Amino acid sequence: MSLVVQKYGGSSVASLDHLRRVAQHVATTARNGDKVLVTISAMGEQTDDLLNMALALSPKPPRRELDMLLTAGERISAALLAIALDDLAVPSLSLTGSQCGILTDETHGNARITQILGGRIRDNLAANRVVIVAGFQGVSTQTKEITTLGRGGSDLSAIALAAALEADACQLYKDVAGVYTCDPRSVADARLLPRLSWTAMTAIAWGGASVLHPRGAHLAAKFNLPFEIRSSLDLTRPGTRIHGSAALERPQTIALAHKRGMTLTTYRLTAADASSSLAQVLSWLWQRGEAPQVNQQVLQQDGSIDLTLVISSSLVSDLEMILDDITAPKPGHWQRLNERQGLATIAVVGQGYKQSPETAMTISQGLYGTLQFIDVSDQQILLGLSDEHLDHALKVLHRQLIEQMPAIN
Ligand code: ADP
Ligand code: ASP
Ligand code: MG
Numbered sequence: 164m165s166l167v168v169q170k171y172g173g174s175s176v177a178s179l180d181h182l183r184r185v186a187q188h189v190a191t192t193a194r195n196g197d198k199v200l201v202t203i204s205a206m207g208e209q210t211d212d213l214l215n216m217a218l219a220l221s222p223k224p225p226r227r228e229l230d231m232l233l234t235a236g237e238r239i240s241a242a243l244l245a246i247a248l249d250d251l252a253v254p255s256l257s258l259t260g261s262q263c264g265i266l267t268d269e270t271h272g273n274a275r276i277t278q279i280l281g282g283r284i285r286d287n288l289a290a291n292r293v294v295i296v297a298g299f300q301g302v303s304t305q306t307k308e309i310t311t312l313g314r315g316g317s318d319l320s321a322i323a324l325a326a327a328l329e330a331d332a333c334q335l336y337k338d339v340a341g342v343y344t345c346d347p348r349s350v351a352d353a354r355l356l357p358r359l360s361w362t363a364m365t366a367i368a369w370g371g372a373s374v375l376h377p378r379g380a381h382l383a384a385k386f387n388l389p390f391e392i393r394s395s396l397d398l399t400r401p402g403t404r405i406h407g408s409a410a411l412e413r414p415q416t417i418a419l420a421h422k423r424g425m426t427l428t429t430y431r432l433t434a435a436d437a438s439s440s441l442a443q444v445l446s447w448l449w450q451r452g453e454a455p456q457v458n459q460q461v462l463q464q465d466g467s468i469d470l471t472l473v474i475s476s477s478l479v480s481d482l483e484m485i486l487d488d489i490t491a492p493k494p495g496h497w498q499r500l501n502e503r504q505g506l507a508t509i510a511v512v513g514q515g516y517k518q519s520p521e522t523a524m525t526i527s528q529g530l531y532g533t534l535q536f537i538d539v540s541d542q543q544i545l546l547g548l549s550d551e552h553l554d555h556a557l558k559v560l561h562r563q564l565i566e567q568m569p570a571i572n
Pocket of ligand 1: 171341345348371372418
């Protein structure tokens with residue numbers, strides 16, 4: 164008997180009809196003889212709705228209370244799915260992250276999973292119940308408080324649970340058929356990728372493709388856990404399988420991922436303890452769930468540090484307030500040297516870019532006049548350009564680097 168982990172994202176459970184369809188699929192899997200562990204997201208846009216309610220009451224809601232509020236969304240959909248399964252005569256039980264022992268650190272809003280106990284999950288699976296775990300949440304062992312894993316964190320819950328319970332299959336159901344060569348909402352000719360390596364999936368996710376939480380991709384790679392991204396609209400369609408196969412690892416572009424609404428900013432940190440200010444800045448960004456697309460630190464001869472970041476524009480003013488706080492005992496110990504707002508980034512994900520500089524040259528020529536920066540590493544070329552050029556650039560790059568190349572299989 165196999166253990167199957169299935170994750171249903173917000174768009175897959177957007178309405179009661181969606182939930183009924185999901186319940187049918189879970190019931191079919193359970194009746195086929197598999198043990199089923201479901202991780203579920205809040206219905207549709209409910210997390211955003213809850214967040215907006217909090218922001219209407221206070222511009223800076225306490226982070227502990229935000230976690231109490233936002234985790235309610237997943238708890239509602241988990242209980243509703245259990246009710247729908249009951250109606251189909253399938254025994255099941257819904258659990259919060261805390262009830263099933265998903266232990267985390269104490270970082271509200273972007274907690275890291277430290278351990279999964281999973282005793283109640285194992286017991287209930289052994290008793291032939293479908294177990295439904297509210298996604299995106301855990302509990303801090305230190306503070307005993309409820310925590311969330313960061314926006315989109317149900318992917319992470321599913322992958323962590325599949326790794327901890329040594330599941331035989333891990334399937335993430337989305338409103339797309341799998342992972343495409345580019346966001347199909349941006350490039351209509353994007354192709355479905357039947358297979359991807361963990362490395363490529365991780366780069367695509369960090370590059371901004373919301374189809375998977377980047378920390379989920381990392382975790383799967385760390386535990387050598389194969390998993391699938393599949394369509395919640397056509398539940399039997401195979402989708403994309405992500406595993407360690409090197410089949411795609413030839414010098415070729417696999418996919419494009421992008422982020423809008425970014426700012427490039429350079430700060431000079433001048434205090435004698437500039438490195439401590441730097442650590443505090445990076446830790447603040449992490450707590451907000453922000454992994455800068457560019458994070459370059461150049462030590463100056465006088466000991467100051469020039470820090471260049473490309474981060475979400477929405478964070479810049481709060482970050483500068485934090486810099487004021489950090490350097491408060493020594494006012495003036497940070498300066499903004501440069502700022503460019505309204506940027507977008509594109510991560511061109513593939514392999515072999517160091518040994519084949521043609522790709523970077525093709526990009527520079529194709530986007531001449533629009534590129535603001537380009538950074539080449541072996542498995543990724545990161546591009547910065549103004550937001551208004553993004554859609555055109557994605558189409559040009561997709562045509563040049565993917566459509567005009569042989570299909571990837
Ligand atoms: P979930 O409901 O599980 O949270 P998401 O909405 O986060 O799922 O992810 C699915 C969305 O990811 C799609 O609607 C699609 O627009 C977007 N997306 C971005 N890049 C890609 C890509 N390369 N392949 C597939 N989908 C992508
Ligand atoms: N509901 C949460 C969010 O919208 C978590 C998730 O969907 O994965 O971010
Ligand atoms: Mg998501």
